[in-house]
Amino acid sequence: MFIIFILFTFQSLCAIPLAEQFKQTGYLEICDKKYGIEKFDSLYAHFDKLIEFLQTNPVWAQKLYIAKERFIRSKAKHFYSTDFFSFYDESTTRGQISFYYSMHFHEFIYTNYKEFKQVPEIIRFFEICLEIQKPYGDIFNEAANELGIKTIFSSKLEQPPILFKIIKYLPSYIATKPHYDGTAFSLFLDSTDNQSLLLSSYKALLKIDDFSSPARTTQTSILLIPGSFLSEFSIYPTPHIVTKSGKTRYATIAFAMRPNYISQITKFATLPNF
Numbered sequence: 001m002f003i004i005f006i007l008f009t010f011q012s013l014c015a016i017p018l019a020e021q022f023k024q025t026g027y028l029e030i031c032d033k034k035y036g037i038e039k040f041d042s043l044y045a046h047f048d049k050l051i052e053f054l055q056t057n058p059v060w061a062q063k064l065y066i067a068k069e070r071f072i073r074s075k076a077k078h079f080y081s082t083d084f085f086s087f088y089d090e091s092t093t094r095g096q097i098s099f100y101y102s103m104h105f106h107e108f109i110y111t112n113y114k115e116f117k118q119v120p121e122i123i124r125f126f127e128i129c130l131e132i133q134k135p136y137g138d139i140f141n142e143a144a145n146e147l148g149i150k151t152i153f154s155s156k157l158e159q160p161p162i163l164f165k166i167i168k169y170l171p172s173y174i175a176t177k178p179h180y181d182g183t184a185f186s187l188f189l190d191s192t193d194n195q196s197l198l199l200s201s202y203k204a205l206l207k208i209d210d211f212s213s214p215a216r217t218t219q220t221s222i223l224l225i226p227g228s229f230l231s232e233f234s235i236y237p238t239p240h241i242v243t244k245s246g247k248t249r250y251a252t253i254a255f256a257m258r259p260n261y262i263s264q265i266t267k268f269a270t271l272p273n274f
Contacts, residue, residue: 017146018143018147019147019235022201022202022225022226022235022236022238023201023202024201025201026199026200026201026202026225026238026240027199027214027223027224027225027238028143028223028224028225029214029216029217029221029222029223029224030139030221030223030224031218031221034136037190037220039128039132040132040189040190040250040252043128043129043132043166043252044166044168046121046125047099047125047168047250048168049121049124049125050099050121050122050125051089051168052121053119053121053122054087054089063113063115063116064086064087064116064122065086067086067108067109067112067113067116068087068105070108071085071086071104071105071108072085074108076105076107076108077104078259079104079259079260080102080104080161080163080257080259081161081229081258081259081261081262082182082257084100084163085100085105086099086100086105087099088100091170091172094173095169095170095171095173096168096169096170096173097168097170098165098166098168099125099129099165099166100163100164100165101129101133101163101164102161102162102163102164103130103133103162104161106126129164132164133162133164133254136162136254137162138159139224140153140159140162140184141153141159141160143185143256144160144184144185147230147233149230149233149235152184152261153184153259154259160256160257161256161257161258161259162254162255162256163183163257164252164254165252165253165254165255166250166251166252167250167251167252167253168249168250169196169242169245169248169249169250169251171246171247173242173244173245174244175243175244175274176273176274177241177271177272177273177274178198178199178211178239178240178241178271178272178274179239179240179241179271180227180237180238180239180271181225181227181228181237181240181255182228182229182263183227183228183229183255183256183257184229184230184256185224185225185226185227185230185256186224186226186227186253186254186255186256187222187223187224187253187254187255187256188224188251189222189252190250190251190252191249191250192249192250192251193245193249194213194216194219195213196213196243196245196249197213197214197223197240197241197243197251198211198212198213198240198241198242199211199212199214199225199238199239199241200212200238200239200240201238202236202238202239202268202269203269204269205269206239206269206270206271206272207272208272208274211241211274225237226238227255227256228263228266228268229257229258229261229263231266231268232264236268237268239269239271241274243274
């Protein structure tokens, strides 16, 4: 049913091609998703348990860091064309904590560091990340197909490389300026505060007033935006920012990466300070 809905969603855009939709609004809203709020609440509960475990067991946090450093020197890392993986505790500097999960990093950990299989907080978090991120590759494939650039995901695997990010924003979080994602596409799957996400369509000159929170058809709709890895096809990235709210909140994003991609040096529009 989920795949059928995705196909219907993209076919229904025939009056407004996806490339034009990105130019006009910067995003595509998909008014349904595979999982409900309960599934993401469960994800955040498991994330909190992982955070507590790693913050109170620095030896395990160091082991996870060493595993990540070894992974980004492996061939599997090139499938994602990034060095961002694993746990980032920026609670004292940026007021946020995040985890970048990928299926290959999961497999690498379990193959090379079997002791991680004995840690319930890690096992359960990895399992729910794997479960949730799996279906969304179909959306990325359909978007690339609609744009006529499906070959960007060419690999031995049917699905594009997905980097799955879970973020916990603390009350101390302070936003400074918008950013562009170093991805092919980004899919905003869930947030406990949708109004904190502001974005703008790409413009040569961007001002603070250009940014706004997308009007959602439903509270649980998901948003697809282009990243900076598509500029060679004249598809420009959507600038966006998560603003300060003064409360604890969570968000989940799926990033579609490009296998063995060497990032181009491209000068995009300057982003304003908030």
